[in-house]
Amino acid sequence: MHDRNGLSEPIRWGVIGCGDVLERKSGPSFGQSERSRIQAVVSSDGESAARYAKVHDVSVATDDAEQVMTDPEIDAVYIASPPDTHEEFTVAAAEAGKPVLVEKPMGRSVTEGRGMINACDRAGVELFVAYYRRFHPHVEEIRSLLAEGRIGEPVSASVNYAHPRPNDSGWREMPEISGGGWFVDATSHRVDLLCHLLGAPTEATGVVRCDAGDSHTETAVSLSLAVADGVCCTVTSDFVGAGSTDRFVIRGTAGSIVAETLDSGDFTYEVAGESRSVACNQPETTHGGLLDHVEAVLLDGETNRSTGRDAIQTEAILDKCVRSVYADAIPTTVWDGSFPLTE
Known part of the structure; x- marks a missing residue:
């Protein structure tokens, strides 16, 4: 099933970063959702991605973020890696035409936040920041x-x-x-x-x-x-x-x-x-309300209430x-x- 924006339902997510925030907070929210599922996970060494994928029955585990972001089977990208990677991965996901959910803090500075906002604006994709x-x-x-x-x-x-x-x-x-x-x-x-x-x-x-x-x-x-x-x-x-x-x-x-x-x-x-x-x-689940909102924006056309422009004020x-x-x-x-x- 696809929505009017071409996204599948459930939304197929590529997740970059397999650390504590995914394991304890956002991962359980994805696991309980009927409108989202994790299709692929990425970690810098590939090992933690493989472990997470095995435990949680995720189809793809890799150390290649670009492969996931450009995969036509991925609808949206969730960036749960440390903040020094947020701008790079957000820009790359936006250029691949994927909406982005990025962990907080948005980046390491307003300068990086502006780069993320501008990239998503140019690509015409939504940018969500995980102030859940x-x-x-x-x-x-x-x-x-x-x-x-x-x-x-x-x-x-x-x-x-x-x-x-x-x-x-x-x-x-x-x-x-x-x-x-x-x-x-x-x-x-x-x-x-x-x-x-x-x-x-x-x-x-x-x-x-x-x-x-x-x-x-x-x-x-x-x-x-x-x-x-x-x-x-x-x-x-x-x-x-x-x-x-x-x-x-x-x-x-x-x-x-x-x-x-x-x-x-x-x-x-x-x-x-x-x-x-x-x-x-x-x-x-910690991210449950946030994920419900993200799904409502991407699938139902609701207005984003946790945007990059919101987060850049902080x-x-x-x-x-x-x-x-x-x-x-x-x-x-x-x-x-x-x-x-x-x-």
Whole structure:
């Protein structure tokens, strides 16, 4: 079966990268979908692709990304490899006429993000960035409450996210590969939600701590952002302090929304002194809502709500406020311009 854009249903995906994100997050979502299936997997050494294909009954396993991207039996490409490969593979997939879903962070800089957007624009293909929390039920509910004006006009927001630094961070603390450290990898999700829920950034400043040691990446960050119509936002995050937190708050002229633990799926909103609790079931698979959305865009013609132009707003904040501290370690031009960022 084919849709009106010539894509098969289920969509046949070529996946580049067979690491942790595919195994634990996106892979289970593909496995439960009736409208998508993984047709081919690629890894740089070919071995992890072969292992994944054997366990998950995938037809093709290879170390040749170009072979997969140009294969007429592949409808779309999912890039789950480290960020230093995102621009190269996105451009190649777009030139092969394939829509692209790319993991976050989008790239290592605004410069790379622009290259990805331009390539997909030239080819006339969709570009999705995997900020999957946008499609989690509790975030959709918060978005609806804001759209309905339940807490009045948003005035301020705050994010406090922290967890102990993992003992083995691997490439996530190698800026030349990852484009940053744990803030860029994990807290970027929360920065994206501020932009998604409240609007594009108009101002951004940051203070960054980088501890001595093998890694030159951020260990603690404090950002101040202004978005949309002057909503003031703060984001604090650390990966060296004791304990963990994931608090997300939006305050408005008539009330507030408070998620004491964002990923729990529970939050409260207070209006006129009355507090109401909202509990949303967490999705069975991390990327499930995102993949449902991607399928709806590609097969049903819905509007993309996680575009490259959405994601590049977060890239600009990361470039100006975080990556500028260790820009010499990143082999690409880090943007240090003024907001608002226009594309």
